[in-house]
Amino acid sequence: MGQNKQPIIGVSNSILKIKELISHVASTGLNILITGETGVGKDLIAHNLYTSSPRADQNFIKVNCAALPETLLESELYGFEKGAFTGAHKNRPGKFKAADKGVLFLDEIGDMTLSLQSKMLHVLQTGEFSPLGSDQEFKTDVWVIAATNHHLEKKILNKEFREDLYYRLNIIKIDVPPLRERSEDIPSLLEYYFKKYSSKYSEEEVAKPEKNIIEKFIQYPWPGNVRELQNCIKKQMVLNDWDKVLDELLNTSPAPPATQINFNTTLENNSDTTSAFLSEFINLSTNSGNLFEDISLKKIKKLACDKIEKEVISYVLSKVAWNRSKASKILKISYKTLLYKIKELNINPQI
Amino acid sequence: MTGTHRILIVDDSKELLDTFNDFFNSMGYQVSVAPDGFDALKLLRNNSLNHFDLLITDLVMPQISGVGLITIIKKEFPDLKIIAMTGYGNEPGALATEAQADLVLYKPLDLFKMEKSITKLLKIKN
Numbered sequence: 001m002g003q004n005k006q007p008i009i010g011v012s013n014s015i016l017k018i019k020e021l022i023s024h025v026a027s028t029g030l031n032i033l034i035t036g037e038t039g040v041g042k043d044l045i046a047h048n049l050y051t052s053s054p055r056a057d058q059n060f061i062k063v064n065c066a067a068l069p070e071t072l073l074e075s076e077l078y079g080f081e082k083g084a085f086t087g088a089h090k091n092r093p094g095k096f097k098a099a100d101k102g103v104l105f106l107d108e109i110g111d112m113t114l115s116l117q118s119k120m121l122h123v124l125q126t127g128e129f130s131p132l133g134s135d136q137e138f139k140t141d142v143w144v145i146a147a148t149n150h151h152l153e154k155k156i157l158n159k160e161f162r163e164d165l166y167y168r169l170n171i172i173k174i175d176v177p178p179l180r181e182r183s184e185d186i187p188s189l190l191e192y193y194f195k196k197y198s199s200k201y202s203e204e205e206v207a208k209p210e211k212n213i214i215e216k217f218i219q220y221p222w223p224g225n226v227r228e229l230q231n232c233i234k235k236q237m238v239l240n241d242w243d244k245v246l247d248e249l250l251n252t253s254p255a256p257p258a259t260q261i262n263f264n265t266t267l268e269n270n271s272d273t274t275s276a277f278l279s280e281f282i283n284l285s286t287n288s289g290n291l292f293e294d295i296s297l298k299k300i301k302k303l304a305c306d307k308i309e310k311e312v313i314s315y316v317l318s319k320v321a322w323n324r325s326k327a328s329k330i331l332k333i334s335y336k337t338l339l340y341k342i343k344e345l346n347i348n349p350q351i
Numbered sequence: 352m353t354g355t356h357r358i359l360i361v362d363d364s365k366e367l368l369d370t371f372n373d374f375f376n377s378m379g380y381q382v383s384v385a386p387d388g389f390d391a392l393k394l395l396r397n398n399s400l401n402h403f404d405l406l407i408t409d410l411v412m413p414q415i416s417g418v419g420l421i422t423i424i425k426k427e428f429p430d431l432k433i434i435a436m437t438g439y440g441n442e443p444g445a446l447a448t449e450a451q452a453d454l455v456l457y458k459p460l461d462l463f464k465m466e467k468s469i470t471k472l473l474k475i476k477n
Contacts, residue, residue, distance in 0.1 A: 021389060021414055030419050167442045171419040 005051045006044055009192045010185035014177045018045065025172050026052035031124065033109075033169045034147040036176030038348060039227030042147040043107070045174055050103045055143055058102030061095050066111035067339070069325045074116055075132050084133025096129050096140050104142040109169070110150030110161065111322060121165045144169070150349060160321070179222040179229065186218045189226060193233045206240050213242045220249065224346045252303065310345040313338070322349055356473055357381045361391040361408040361420065362436075371407070374462050388415030392423060395431075404473055407434045410443035418443065421450040432472050436460060 008019055025032070026049050034042045043062070050060045068076060075084075079094030095104060106112075112120065123129045124144065128137040146169050155161035179185065190209060198206045209217070222228050235245050313331065320326040328338040341347070358380050360371045368384045375382045383403070385391035391408065392415060406424060410417035421433055435447035438458035447455050453472055456465060469475075 024389065024392060025415065025419070025423075028419070028423055030422055163440075164442050167418070167446055171416055171422070173413060173416065175413070 006047060007192075008041070008044060008048055009189050010182065011188055012177075012182035012185045014182055015185060018174055018176065021172075021174060022048055022052055025049075027054060028172075029053070029055075029143045030171045031143075031169050032145045032172045032174060033152075034145065034174045034176065035152075036147075036149065037178045037225055038149050038346075039225035040176040040178060041226050042149075042176060043105075045176060046103075046105045046107075046145045046147060049145060050105075050143075053103070053143070055102050059099055060103045060105065061099040062105040062107060063095050064107045065116075066108035066322070066324060070113045070116060073112070074119070077116075078119075078129050078131050080132035081134040084131070088133065091131075094129075094131060096123065096142060097138070099140075099142045101141050102143070104144050106144065106146040108148060109146040110148035110152055110155060111324075114160070114162065117162045117165050121162060121168065124165070124168050179225045183218045186222075186229070187214055189229055190214060190217060190233065193230050194236075197233055197237050201237070206237055207242065209236075209242050213246060216246055223348075228346070251299075252306070306345060309341065310347060313341055313345065314347050317342075317347065317349070355381070356405065356475065357383070357403045358405045358407060358469075359383045359385065359391060359394065359403045361385045361388060361406070361412070361417070363387055363409060363412045367409075370462075375466075378466055387412050388417060388420040391415075391420055395424065395428060402428070403431060405432045405434065405469060407436065410435055410437040410447055411439045416443075418446045418450050421447055421452050425451050434465075434468070434472070 008015060008022075010016070022045070032046075032049060034045050036042055046062075047060065050056060063073070063077060065073060075092070075094065077094050077096055079092050079097055080088050082088055082090050106120075119129075123140065126137075127140055129140055130137045150161075152161050152166050152170075156163045156166055179189075194208060217229070217232075224231070232245055232249055235248070236242060239245055313327070316327045316330050317324070320330070324338055324342075325335055328335045331338065333341075358375055360368060360375070360382060361384070362368050362371070363386055365386070368386070372382050372384055383394065385394055388408070391406070395403065395406075406420075408417040408420055415423075417435055417437070421435060424431055424433065433452045434454045434456060435444065435452040436456045436458060437443045437447070444455045444457065454468055456468075
């Protein structure tokens with residue numbers, strides 16, 4: 001039971017309003033849906049709801065609905081009886097049991113399959129569930145907090161998400177805006193996480209960011225949101241060179257999704273296309289004194305590789321409706337590697 | 352007459368709020384409005400002495416939905432009558448009934464019919 005409260009950092013109106021909302025609804029036990037892009041801190045909001053609620057001394061159980069294939073997720077949530085399937089040698093309680101009287105945090109609920117959505121709806125309607133292979137229904141008293149980075153309204157239109165489940169989860173909705181829409185939060189986030197990560201080191205060891213660095217951080221769009229900012233600060237703990245951290249951030253940040261590489265472009269025929277193509281990887285501006293200084297094959301190889309990997313992974317994911325386990329099989333990489341790549345390359349579902 | 356009855360109307364459409372405000376004012380009610388469930392909840396919690404007789408709330412709203420508002424209100428202010436209104440199919444209405452709204456109305460609304468239901472609900476004698 002982890003009641004150590006992680007604060008929600010920020011001074012923007014949207015963050016202040018979220019904090020106020022939490023203080024008003026944490027005691028109600030009503031179903032909550034938290035929405036927002038990857039990395040905005042939906043977990044943090046869920047955990048804050050829990051620690052501010054009368055259930056804070058009970059369990060907080062998190063289930064990532066996108067991380068497991070359907071059948072595994074089902075047995076993970078509801079548990080199973082001995083003999084329910086090959087390999088079920090003994091009874092195993094599921095997360096609903098473990099979260100009884102506490103909180104069940106269903107992360108990435110938008111990735112749950114329709115048949116599991118139906119089962120979830122039944123539990124939310126009746127407050128009862130039955131483990132796999134059991135005829136018995138068990139009463140459950142869990143506070144369900146769900147989160148997603150999908151637009152569920154669009155998924156409903158596409159018949160990928162049940163409307164009735166949506167309304168049942170959406171009793172309270174907390175929408176966490178992306179960091180680029182609340183850049184006034186960046187200095188306080190920077191200060192908080194710098195203090196947090198540098199606490200292991202003595203004060204002189206790791207340099208704090210200077211004003212000009214903070215300014216650049218404020219201007220950066222942070223497609224990976226707070227998580228990307230945290231990673232940057234962690235990087236500083238290792239590099240202890242803000243300029244380098246910033247440089248890596250600006251040079252390796254993924255291109256906007258609209259930019260597509262045309263693999264058929266013949267470089268020799270069209271100098272404009274060539275420049276455009278090359279400028280994605282190197283600085284070609286002729287008015288700078290350091291022309292060609294930027295060219296490093298090693299760096300370009302990494303950038304080009306990342307870019308193509310990103311395109312291919314995004315393509316495959318979109319073709320399998322973001323079923324990550326299917327995608328990892330198609331790409332012939334492990335599931336873990338795929339999750340890592342999605343994070344590293346900041347791949348988001350195209351909506 | 353209806354003069355002493357206080358209504359709180361909650362809807363995220365400003366246009367609708369204005370229409371409701373004008374109409375129920377002209378019918379002799381004392382009207383307060385809130386643009387969402389969260390503001391309505393704060394208003395109710397801060398006004399417990401000077402209490403309302405009726406809450407009319409939309410169901411699909413950001414932050415605290417109408418269903419959420421009704422559930423909280425029924426616990427904290429059990430005497431307050433509640434009318435839910437929705438234009439989003441049957442699902443939110445069914446949830447509002449489950450949350451024990453006294454009446455669920457579907458948009459578009461007939462304001463005169465609505466007023467009749469209110470007099471019945473508040474047992475107002477003309």
